Amino acid sequence: xxxxxxxxxxxxxxxxxxxxxxxxxxxxxxxxxxxxxxxVLPPVNDSLEVGASYSxxxxxxxxxxxxxxxxxxxxxxxxTFRENGLTDPQEIHAxxxxxxxxxxxxxxxxxxxxxxxxxxxxxxxSDTRVTAEASLVDSRSGQxxxxxxxxxxxxxQSNNSGGGLVGMLVVALVDxxxxxxxxxxxxxxxxxxxxxxxxxxxxxILPGPRAPALQRQ
Amino acid sequence: MTLTYLRSSGLLVAAxxxxxxxxxxPLYHWGDYQQTIYQYHQDGVTDYAAQVxxxxxxxxxxxxxxxxxxxxxHAHLGMLYFNTGREIEARExxxxxxxxFPESGHFVDYVLKAQPEHNQ
Numbered sequence: 647x648x649x650x651x652x653x654x655x656x657x658x659x660x661x662x663x664x665x666x667x668x669x670x671x672x673x674x675x676x677x678x679x680x681x682x683x684x685x686v687l688p689p690v691n692d693s694l695e696v697g698a699s700y701s702x703x704x705x706x707x708x709x710x711x712x713x714x715x716x717x718x719x720x721x722x723x724x725x726t727f728r729e730n731g732l733t734d735p736q737e738i739h740a741x742x743x744x745x746x747x748x749x750x751x752x753x754x755x756x757x758x759x760x761x762x763x764x765x766x767x768x769x770x771x772s773d774t775r776v777t778a779e780a781s782l783v784d785s786r787s788g789q790x791x792x793x794x795x796x797x798x799x800x801x802x803q804s805n806n807s808g809g810g811l812v813g814m815l816v817v818a819l820v821d822x823x824x825x826x827x828x829x830x831x832x833x834x835x836x837x838x839x840x841x842x843x844x845x846x847x848x849x850x851i852l853p854g855p856r857a858p859a860l861q862r863q
Numbered sequence: 864m865t866l867t868y869l870r871s872s873g874l875l876v877a878a879x880x881x882x883x884x885x886x887x888x889p890l891y892h893w894g895d896y897q898q899t900i901y902q903y904h905q906d907g908v909t910d911y912a913a914q915v916x917x918x919x920x921x922x923x924x925x926x927x928x929x930x931x932x933x934x935x936x937h938a939h940l941g942m943l944y945f946n947t948g949r950e951i952e953a954r955e956x957x958x959x960x961x962x963x964f965p966e967s968g969h970f971v972d973y974v975l976k977a978q979p980e981h982n983q
Contacts, residue, residue, distance in 0.1 A: 682966050697905070704900040707933060711933050712889055716967060718935065725942060751968070751969025753966075
């Protein structure tokens with residue numbers, strides 16, 4: 647039940663962030679590389695919330711796959727790292743690309759860093775906020791193809807960062823559906839992930855080869 | 864209450880879809896797949912049989928609706944089968960992943976090679 651709601655929420659957000667068209671990002675390297683597949687490494691977590699890394703990781707597949715990329719199964723990749731004695735995201739991010747290529751054969755590798763994750767209690771209302779940065783790297787050349795950052799907050803209606811209507815909807819949905827702060831953070835992380843990794847965002851990633859032709863132009 | 868809420872959010876989505884640039888149908892049937900991935904990682908739950916049930920259910924739903932499953936789902940199910948000793952089915956799932964998504968070929972080969980053969 648809850649998952650239907652969260653899907654609706656995610657859809658809403660993607661639609662609402664989807665109308666802008668301006669673009670200033672230099673996509674030259676991205677266009678030349680034409681990655682078909684993306685390996686998302688477990689995110690490095692700079693927040694104090696222990697579960698932040700996997701909470702975010704479990705929600706990256708939807709936006710990236712729907713953008714037209716093959717996304718390596720995060721649960722299987724994680725188990726593969728674990729079997730090789732690697733559980734610390736920091737350590738995994740430091741692996742040489744050749745090592746990753748030997749195992750996964752991905753066209754591009756995505757590095758995510760979570761800078762904010764969780765609820766801070768303020769006098770009037772609590773604020774649940776998740777902020778993350780991502781960079782996409784060509785796995786052969788090591789060249790940076792794209793980087794971006796996104797944030798989502800349960801109090802968006804007051805600071806208006808996502809537009810009035812969006813903010814109100816976010817708050818209304820999150821308030822209604824979510825009971826515990828852990829679940830709330832996880833939900834907000836899903837919104838951040840959508841904003842960060844959808845092709846519809848301003849300066850977002852380019853559509854991949856499995857995206858409908860209309861999107862790819 | 865929840866039903867009304869669902870309906871109203873459905874209407875909202877519809878209104879937004881109509882009012883915005885072309886929005887495509889999702890490429891894949893996701894169901895609660897991401898929630899499944901998340902939930903079983905929480906608290907170090909290792910009830911592989913229950914996970915198998917959830918992922919199989921998703922697969923059946925998608926098939927019943929004639930929709931594609933997301934990339935990685937067959938490989939994920941394959942891993943769960945390996946973890947529960949269902950080796951033949953596991954290999955079938957990995958083969959499925961590779962044929963639906965050739966981009967996974969190198970990784971699938973790696974996983975299958977790393978998997979010890981069990982000959983009873």
